[in-house]
Amino acid sequence: MTQVEKRESADIPVSLSPQESAPKRSRYLVAGVVTLVLALLPLARPLIGQPFNYVMQMGIVGLMWITMSSSWNLIGGFTGYISLGHNVFFGIGGYATGLFLLYFGWSPFLTAPVAGLIAVAFGFLFGLITLRTRGPSFIISTIALLLMTGLIFDNWDLVGGSNGLSLPLPPFAIEVLKIPFYYAMLVIAIGSVYLGYRVAHSKFGLALRAIAQDETKAEVAGIDTRRMKIAAFSISAFFVGAAGAIWGYSLSYLRPTVFFIIGVAAQMVLMVIIGGRGTVAGPAVGAILLVSLNEISVSQFGSSEINIVITGVILLIVLLFFPLGVVGTLREKGRLPSFLDWD
Amino acid sequence: MATLQLQDVRSGYGYGPDILNGVSLEVETGKAYCIIGPNGAGKSTLLKTVAGLLKPRTGQVLFDETPIGGMRPDLVLAAGVCYVPQDRSLFPEMSVRENLVMGAFLETDKTVVAERMDRVFEMFPVLEDRLNQRAGTMSGGEQQMLALGRALMIEPRLLMIDEPSLGLAPQIADQIFDIIRRLAELDMTLLLVEQNVIRGLECTDWAFLLDLGELRIEAPSNEILDDPRIRELYLGRQKETTWQRGTGVGEES
Amino acid sequence: MAAGNRGRRGIVTHLLQVVILGLLLGGVYALMASGLTLMFGVMRIVNLAHGVFIIAACFVAFFLFQGPGWDPFVSIAVTMPLFFLIGVGVYTALFPRIEGSARFTEMTVLLTFALALIAEGLLSYFFTGTVRSTDPSYKTDAILLGDFFIPTAQLLSSITSLVLLIGLWAFLYFTRTGYAVRATMQNRTAAQIVGVNVRRVSTISFGIGMALAGASGSLISFLFPFFPARHWQWIAILLALIVLGGLGSLKGAVVGALLLAVAAGIVSDQFGPTWSPMTFFGALFLILLIRPQGLFGHQARVG
Numbered sequence: 001m002t003q004v005e006k007r008e009s010a011d012i013p014v015s016l017s018p019q020e021s022a023p024k025r026s027r028y029l030v031a032g033v034v035t036l037v038l039a040l041l042p043l044a045r046p047l048i049g050q051p052f053n054y055v056m057q058m059g060i061v062g063l064m065w066i067t068m069s070s071s072w073n074l075i076g077g078f079t080g081y082i083s084l085g086h087n088v089f090f091g092i093g094g095y096a097t098g099l100f101l102l103y104f105g106w107s108p109f110l111t112a113p114v115a116g117l118i119a120v121a122f123g124f125l126f127g128l129i130t131l132r133t134r135g136p137s138f139i140i141s142t143i144a145l146l147l148m149t150g151l152i153f154d155n156w157d158l159v160g161g162s163n164g165l166s167l168p169l170p171p172f173a174i175e176v177l178k179i180p181f182y183y184a185m186l187v188i189a190i191g192s193v194y195l196g197y198r199v200a201h202s203k204f205g206l207a208l209r210a211i212a213q214d215e216t217k218a219e220v221a222g223i224d225t226r227r228m229k230i231a232a233f234s235i236s237a238f239f240v241g242a243a244g245a246i247w248g249y250s251l252s253y254l255r256p257t258v259f260f261i262i263g264v265a266a267q268m269v270l271m272v273i274i275g276g277r278g279t280v281a282g283p284a285v286g287a288i289l290l291v292s293l294n295e296i297s298v299s300q301f302g303s304s305e306i307n308i309v310i311t312g313v314i315l316l317i318v319l320l321f322f323p324l325g326v327v328g329t330l331r332e333k334g335r336l337p338s339f340l341d342w343d
Numbered sequence: 344m345a346t347l348q349l350q351d352v353r354s355g356y357g358y359g360p361d362i363l364n365g366v367s368l369e370v371e372t373g374k375a376y377c378i379i380g381p382n383g384a385g386k387s388t389l390l391k392t393v394a395g396l397l398k399p400r401t402g403q404v405l406f407d408e409t410p411i412g413g414m415r416p417d418l419v420l421a422a423g424v425c426y427v428p429q430d431r432s433l434f435p436e437m438s439v440r441e442n443l444v445m446g447a448f449l450e451t452d453k454t455v456v457a458e459r460m461d462r463v464f465e466m467f468p469v470l471e472d473r474l475n476q477r478a479g480t481m482s483g484g485e486q487q488m489l490a491l492g493r494a495l496m497i498e499p500r501l502l503m504i505d506e507p508s509l510g511l512a513p514q515i516a517d518q519i520f521d522i523i524r525r526l527a528e529l530d531m532t533l534l535l536v537e538q539n540v541i542r543g544l545e546c547t548d549w550a551f552l553l554d555l556g557e558l559r560i561e562a563p564s565n566e567i568l569d570d571p572r573i574r575e576l577y578l579g580r581q582k583e584t585t586w587q588r589g590t591g592v593g594e595e596s
Numbered sequence: 597m598a599a600g601n602r603g604r605r606g607i608v609t610h611l612l613q614v615v616i617l618g619l620l621l622g623g624v625y626a627l628m629a630s631g632l633t634l635m636f637g638v639m640r641i642v643n644l645a646h647g648v649f650i651i652a653a654c655f656v657a658f659f660l661f662q663g664p665g666w667d668p669f670v671s672i673a674v675t676m677p678l679f680f681l682i683g684v685g686v687y688t689a690l691f692p693r694i695e696g697s698a699r700f701t702e703m704t705v706l707l708t709f710a711l712a713l714i715a716e717g718l719l720s721y722f723f724t725g726t727v728r729s730t731d732p733s734y735k736t737d738a739i740l741l742g743d744f745f746i747p748t749a750q751l752l753s754s755i756t757s758l759v760l761l762i763g764l765w766a767f768l769y770f771t772r773t774g775y776a777v778r779a780t781m782q783n784r785t786a787a788q789i790v791g792v793n794v795r796r797v798s799t800i801s802f803g804i805g806m807a808l809a810g811a812s813g814s815l816i817s818f819l820f821p822f823f824p825a826r827h828w829q830w831i832a833i834l835l836a837l838i839v840l841g842g843l844g845s846l847k848g849a850v851v852g853a854l855l856l857a858v859a860a861g862i863v864s865d866q867f868g869p870t871w872s873p874m875t876f877f878g879a880l881f882l883i884l885l886i887r888p889q890g891l892f893g894h895q896a897r898v899g
């Protein structure tokens with residue numbers, strides 16, 4: 001019935017083009033330099049001077065969103081299953097480590113991986129229930145999950161209800177307070193992006209893409225689609241949970257409105273779609289673009305309502321006119337710079 | 344006079360490759376044609392392209408000299424081209440009667456619709472028996488009859504049927520082919536796709552052999568039936584005994 | 597012994613009261629959900645913006661009440677046609693563009709998600725997040741029927757919803773266009789090849805869905821307090837509802853709405869109103885576990 005099919009995710013052809021060699025090798029160089037600069041940035045504190053904390057905060061926020069979007073991409077991009085409630089794991093991670101800190105005195109820097117695993121466990125459970133169906137029912141169930149979790153946390157005394165919990169400040173001097181958070185987020189972001197890269201280049205990733213293209217055909221071809229989907233969904237929760245752990249600690253308070261609002265989910269979705277769904281570099285690109293845009297927009301317009309409108313408008317425009325996102329569109333036109341080409 | 348003309352038509356699905364690789368053919372009024380060929384040859388694709396479910400990527404589709412390539416399916420029907428798909432495409436929750444009424448959707452005169460329904464019942468008495476039965480609960484053969492009956496409700500100028508005998512037991516298939524032969528005798532312009540080559544050729548005047556999206560042979564049906572070379576090349580490795588005319592047992596091995 | 601009997605009767609009466617209230621509310625939920633499921637049934641569109649358009653209609657009803665003093669029921673005469681037109685406009689502007697998509701339904705989710713964000717932002721910007729509701733005189737009235745207390749507002753809304761749903765049913769079963777809509781819902785290709793202009797049918801169906809949202813908004817304006825960001829809760833509930841009933845099934849939307857409204861009422865009564873939305877979410881996960889296609893849905897709908 002379809003007359004002309006339009007592509008809306010940057011599905012990479014299964015046979016990767018043979019032109020490896022020189023242009024692609026330079027991307028390792030770029031990646032290396034970028035990582036080095038990011039790692040050494042805090043050491044440049046004396047040079048940066050007064051805006052240092054702002055720079056650090058931007059770094060923390062940016063790296064956090066890179067983490068979130070790269071992880072979301074595993075289920076929303078590679079597998080083609082849109083999760084509109086992924087920030088549930090963000091909140092679970094945040095609250096879990098917060099509670100560990102309050103009750104046992106364990107530092108979130110240490111328990112963040114545990115938070116990630118707890119998120120994975122929840123993801124697995126949720127996936128078991130909801131990934132039996134295809135398409136719309138799954139998406140709807142993720143929205144329900146988000147609202148349900150928000151409702152529970154809003155009314156649960158253990159986690160402070162809608163007032164939330166206050167967390168003790170980390171034991172560092174004020175001037176260098178943000179630095180550990182920065183490094184924690186950097187590690188998490190690198191982990192998340194690297195995970196995306198490894199999945200993209202694995203048989204698992206191939207199976208996921210097959211599911212995204214045509215789930216019926218994938219099943220017929222012998223792929224255990226349910227298991228793959230649940231795996232992708234669970235894995236995608238890990239770094240999101242860890243990021244939530246660090247983020248909550250960095251705020252020194254936990255509140256449902258920080259984690260469980262639809263706006264967070266919207267940002268994740270938007271970043272990946274702008275950057276390029278189903279690509280390795282896309283989510284990071286989208287995250288950086290959107291964080292920058294938000295900064296500018298907040299300083300110009302201030303009010304959050306206009307921000308919501310802008311988010312929606314950008315999403316609409318990208319969906320209608322540039323469904324492949326930055327990375328996908330550039331690749332289609334043959335203009336993708338090699339440092340963005342990791343697929 | 345040519346009712347339907349395809350001129351160097353290429354088409355395919357989505358982003359995929361061309362299934363039809365430049366097909367040109369003509370269908371004349373009042374004659375019955377059968378499209379045969381191996382799987383994947385593009386037979387169904389051809390019908391879908393004419394019906395408007397697929398857009399031709401290049402080339403022209405003309406019906407009575409008017410271009411219909413790329414037109415919406417409902418407009419193609421309005422022009423007089425009726426398509427009966429492989430899966431019959433009935434309305435499963437609707438009754439036989441409702442399906443037939445929907446077949447005449449473009450006809451607004453109720454008396455005309457009622458007359459046509461009577462004529463359909465003449466040809467397919469079983470449909471009248473099952474008037475209020477839900478289409479989704481009928482047997483394969485009955486569904487095919489309903490699909491054909493529904494197509495006739497609009498009195499098409501060109502009737503295209505995709506694999507009428509698909510999935511039907513031989514005796515039921517026989518009935519369907521008899522009906523098709525009757526339609527051909529009534530000078531309805533027919534374009535058939537049939538996997539059951541013998542029966543398909545038996546009830547038509549001309550044959551188009553499609554392979555890999557190209558028209559390889561066009562000839563009168565009985566010539567194809569009688570030509571051993573063509574049989575050899577295209578009609579499979581069947582043993583002699585299965586090629587008995589009239590039994591309709593032409594299964595691919 | 598007499599005292600014991602009265603105690604038992606008291607519990608049953610109380611339960612019946614809750615059930616009655618639930619049924620009344622269920623009618624309105626059915627109205628909201630039917631528009632949503634219609635859009636999916638005809639066009640495979642999951643309209644995440646349905647909730648925000650209901651809220652927008654609430655605002656229309658609110659300002660008509662505040663200004664010219666129009667009763668919310670009367671405002672339906674405005675909201676229905678207005679939102680029908682908005683629906684036609686939105687559909688025509690957005691959906692034909694993505695018609696040929698390989699993952700169409702998914703695209704509609706994202707598209708309507710964007711739409712919902714835009715609409716919420718605009719409503720928030722122009723009208724702020726203040727909680728509002730209309731206050732017609734019958735809002736606090738009730739009729740006493742034997743032992744049962746029937747709030748007038750809920751009763752009238754329920755009757756209105758019933759009338760509108762019957763109207764929808766009549767449209768679908770007794771008009772030519774309605775037949776075309778049903779045909780498209782059952783088999784889109786078949787509809788095309790019998791001469792239905794599915795583009796036109798889709799546009800009209802979207803318009804009708806939005807018109808139902810518009811009418812619902814007028815009713816909701818006095819049944820529940822509303823503010824722009826509230827739509828997420830509404831859409832989550834409505835989506836859960838139509839999944840329960842079976843995506844695309846109008847019968848399922850009505851049955852699901854009545855069932856869940858009663859269940860939510862019982863939950864609200866026993867555990868407090870905060871938890872009533874949980875009923876819908878819980879039911880959603882339950883149905884996904886035991887019968888993913890919903891009560892009246894078909895196995896593995898081709899999306």
